[in-house]
Amino acid sequence: MILTEMSNVKFTPEMKIKAEKRFEWLTTFLIIGFKFVHRILGIMTKESSLNISTMGIKVTQDGKFHLLYNPVFVYYLTDSELVYVLYHEILHLVLHHCTSRQLISSEEKHFHELANIAHDLAVNELIPESEDCKRPRNEAGNLMGQFVSEYKKNKKFEDIEERQTAEWYFEYLRKKLSEKDGKCGNFDDHSKWREHETADERVRAKVREIDQNDFWGNISQTEKELILAAQVKKINWRNKIRIFFGNLAWKYHQSTRKRPDRRYGYQFPGNKKLYIDRWLIAADTSGSIDTDLLGQWLGVVNQLADELPVDFMQFDCEKTEDPRPFDRRKLKLTFKGRGGTNFQPVMDIVEKKKYKGVMILTDGIAKAPTKPKAAKILWVLPSGHNPPVDWGDRVHLIRGV
Numbered sequence: 499m500i501l502t503e504m505s506n507v508k509f510t511p512e513m514k515i516k517a518e519k520r521f522e523w524l525t526t527f528l529i530i531g532f533k534f535v536h537r538i539l540g541i542m543t544k545e546s547s548l549n550i551s552t553m554g555i556k557v558t559q560d561g562k563f564h565l566l567y568n569p570v571f572v573y574y575l576t577d578s579e580l581v582y583v584l585y586h587e588i589l590h591l592v593l594h595h596c597t598s599r600q601l602i603s604s605e606e607k608h609f610h611e612l613a614n615i616a617h618d619l620a621v622n623e624l625i626p627e628s629e630d631c632k633r634p635r636n637e638a639g640n641l642m643g644q645f646v647s648e649y650k651k652n653k654k655f656e657d658i659e660e661r662q663t664a665e666w667y668f669e670y671l672r673k674k675l676s677e678k679d680g681k682c683g684n685f686d687d688h689s690k691w692r693e694h695e696t697a698d699e700r701v702r703a704k705v706r707e708i709d710q711n712d713f714w715g716n717i718s719q720t721e722k723e724l725i726l727a728a729q730v731k732k733i734n735w736r737n738k739i740r741i742f743f744g745n746l747a748w749k750y751h752q753s754t755r756k757r758p759d760r761r762y763g764y765q766f767p768g769n770k771k772l773y774i775d776r777w778l779i780a781a782d783t784s785g786s787i788d789t790d791l792l793g794q795w796l797g798v799v800n801q802l803a804d805e806l807p808v809d810f811m812q813f814d815c816e817k818t819e820d821p822r823p824f825d826r827r828k829l830k831l832t833f834k835g836r837g838g839t840n841f842q843p844v845m846d847i848v849e850k851k852k853y854k855g856v857m858i859l860t861d862g863i864a865k866a867p868t869k870p871k872a873a874k875i876l877w878v879l880p881s882g883h884n885p886p887v888d889w890g891d892r893v894h895l896i897r898g899v
Contacts (some may be wrong), residue, residue: 503891509570517569518546531630532581533715535718537708538588539565541700553583554687555596561696563591566687579634582625584644587686592705593728595697601668609668612675614688616668618644623661624721638805643686665881665896694709702729738893739798739857742876743777743806774789778821778853780844782860783814795859795878795895799824809853817843821851841867841886848873864885 521662525544528536542555542563552571556564565587572580590596601613622645627633634642641648649655658670687835705725708714714722779799809821840859844866848856855874862879866886869875875890885892 509573513573514546514569517573520566521546521569521572521580524577525584528581528584529715532585533713534708534717535581535585535588535715537713538592538704539584541704542591550687552686553587555587555591556690557596557692557694557697561694561700563596563697563700565809566690575634576632578628578630578632579633582627582633583686585625585631586618586621589624589794590617590686590688591701592725593621594698595621595664596688597694597701600665600691600693601664603756607683609672612671613668615644616671617664617688618663618686619646619649619667622646622663624724626718656778665677674871678736699743739876739878740802742859742874742891742893743855776809776851776853778844778848778851778856779810779824780856780858781810782839782858783812783818784839811844813840813844815840816848821847839864841865845870858885860885 513645521544525536525539528539528643542565543566544565546569547566548570550566550568553565556566558564575697576585593599595617601609601616622633622643625631633645636642645659646660649658654674659666662670706729709726799808803824808824810824811821812818841858841860841864844856844858847853848870853873855876856870856878857878859878862877862883862885864886869887869889877885877890877892879885879892879894881896883894
């Protein structure tokens with residue numbers, strides 16, 4: 499039963515005590531048929547609270563986890579429904595939704611509801627139903643929460659795909675829904691999540707322990723592999739871009755008496771950087787990178803342009819403009835999609851003008867170009883995309899990383 503439907507329900511202190519005892523018993527019982535869920539619940543402090551509408555994970559400032567639950571909500575769930583909800587919560591945790599895979603920045607709070615829905619769709623696609631684990635329903639028999647099968651019943655969402663990531667569902671919903679359309683009522687609470695590296699590491703350590711001791715229980719091999727894959731720490735793509743350019747651009751130095759040595763002062767000559775070659779940034783105008791990630795990428799490019807000479811060009815199936823010095827004060831770019839993509843014109847320019855390296859912003863969907871003889875290549879792509887070649891470094895723009 500959804501709490502908004504229980505405004506007239508009398509909930510006595512005795513019912514609260516009964517709900518809390520049942521919750522404690524059930525979390526212990528999970529070791530029999532849901533060993534993995536039981537093990538992950540073991541790293542959380544359980545708290546009964548009437549200040550939360552249903553159930554949710556709180557990440558504390560010191561990186562610990564509290565599982566908050568409303569006893570009224572728990573009281574009206576069957577045992578199998580409560581198992582499902584607990585399974586749902588631990589998947590949020592082990593997939594790092596609560597700590598490092600949050601889908602929106604502080605400037606995008608208007609997308610908060612869509613982000614909640616996307617996270618719930620992703621985890622609900624992974625939970626196998628059985629006699630002991632059933633999707634919660636209200637008194638009318640309607641499912642409580644967010645499920646792909648329910649969205650498919652609506653003609654507007656008939657193309658929604660099953661078993662996708664939270665990031666995929668978020669982008670899908672952003673294209674399909676406005677902010678007001680997203681008010682669908684999740685059955686768990688995401689308001690107390692926070693990015694926290696220590697908390698992330700606690701989860702990774704627990705999953706490693708489970709894997710090493712084979713405490714998975716009856717979890718499927720596919721779900722096991724997905725959870726293990728989620729423990730691989732993602733590299734911050736902004737730093738990787740900076741490191742790529744830094745390693746290549748800063749190796750040319752010249753001694754100069756005009757600058758003091760950093761350690762010993764004017765007694766010894768310092769160094770100055772020599773910019774022997776320019777660098778090219780090429781943007782694919784037919785790319786599929788969304789607006790906010792494009793803005794974050796542009797911010798990194800602005801910082802790079804403050805330190806080394808950078809030329810910029812746009813292209814699609816051919817060169818749409820000649821390379822020109824990048825404007826360090828540029829706050830936005832206008833990308834006009836014109837259809838197909840061809841990387842060869844970019845590679846030809848790199849060869850002709852003898853650029854030291856090129857960073858290509860693209861979705862990677864095109865024929866393979868010829869590899870430049872000397873220039874370094876960095877492909878910058880949306881998450882899940884790859885270039886048509888196996889040479890060059892690559893960076894994936896990932897929301898929340």
